[in-house]
Amino acid sequence: MEALVPFTTSGQLLNCVDKKMLVALRDGRKIIGVLRSFDQFANLVLNDAVERIHALNEYADIPRGIFLIRGENVVLMGEVDLDTEDTIQLKQAPIEQVLQKSLQLDEERAIKDSIRDEILKQRGFCTERVEGDVDVHRYGHSPYNI
Amino acid sequence: MLFFSVFKTLTEQTVTVELKNDLCLIGTLKSVDQFLNIKLDNVKVLDEQRYPHMMAIKNTFIRGSVVRYVQLPSESIDTQLLQDATRREATRN
Numbered sequence: 001m002e003a004l005v006p007f008t009t010s011g012q013l014l015n016c017v018d019k020k021m022l023v024a025l026r027d028g029r030k031i032i033g034v035l036r037s038f039d040q041f042a043n044l045v046l047n048d049a050v051e052r053i054h055a056l057n058e059y060a061d062i063p064r065g066i067f068l069i070r071g072e073n074v075v076l077m078g079e080v081d082l083d084t085e086d087t088i089q090l091k092q093a094p095i096e097q098v099l100q101k102s103l104q105l106d107e108e109r110a111i112k113d114s115i116r117d118e119i120l121k122q123r124g125f126c127t128e129r130v131e132g133d134v135d136v137h138r139y140g141h142s143p144y145n146i
Numbered sequence: 147m148l149f150f151s152v153f154k155t156l157t158e159q160t161v162t163v164e165l166k167n168d169l170c171l172i173g174t175l176k177s178v179d180q181f182l183n184i185k186l187d188n189v190k191v192l193d194e195q196r197y198p199h200m201m202a203i204k205n206t207f208i209r210g211s212v213v214r215y216v217q218l219p220s221e222s223i224d225t226q227l228l229q230d231a232t233r234r235e236a237t238r239n
Binding site: 024026030056 | 150154165167169171176177178179180181183185189198199200201202203204205206207208209211212
């Protein structure tokens, strides 16, 4: 069966339908939901979606309902392993608490990364993130909408 | 199309994919498509502390447009053949 699946986007996504998937977006968000539909651009429709925010070993979920994602914003989509999910050492915490912590962590990371980027730039590397391609510090400049 | 063909010959190999958001994934290459979207099985993230959301993820679909590097096992690439094929492709256009 495996050999018959064509080397196309749809071929790769076909067996992800109706499974609990985690989608990482280019702006740094993580959406968890059940994949209901997709197309050749990796446009996705997720059912019962929640946005998950992490801060160290805590996380919080914000309900988002049905989520339609334009393909260009997708970084990756992973199938959530339901058995491993129960065993991992993360605990759910109130949204405000996790949000505040993650904001703080993002800020610290932004400082560290800007130092690293500066050094890389001096040595002739380009720093791709500034072109807005994959923004890892999204909480820094957009008001968060719960 | 050349690199699409190359990646197709590399399925079932263990590769490391580095994304533009600095996320580094190691896994078995299951599939690629014409956009060089990649499907990996048994994924491991290099810096799990920084990316806790990836802990419960077994297999993943990566969009080709966010990939920065793919590290391949050198023994499974015939560089001479690849070089020749690249030249042929370049002269054809």
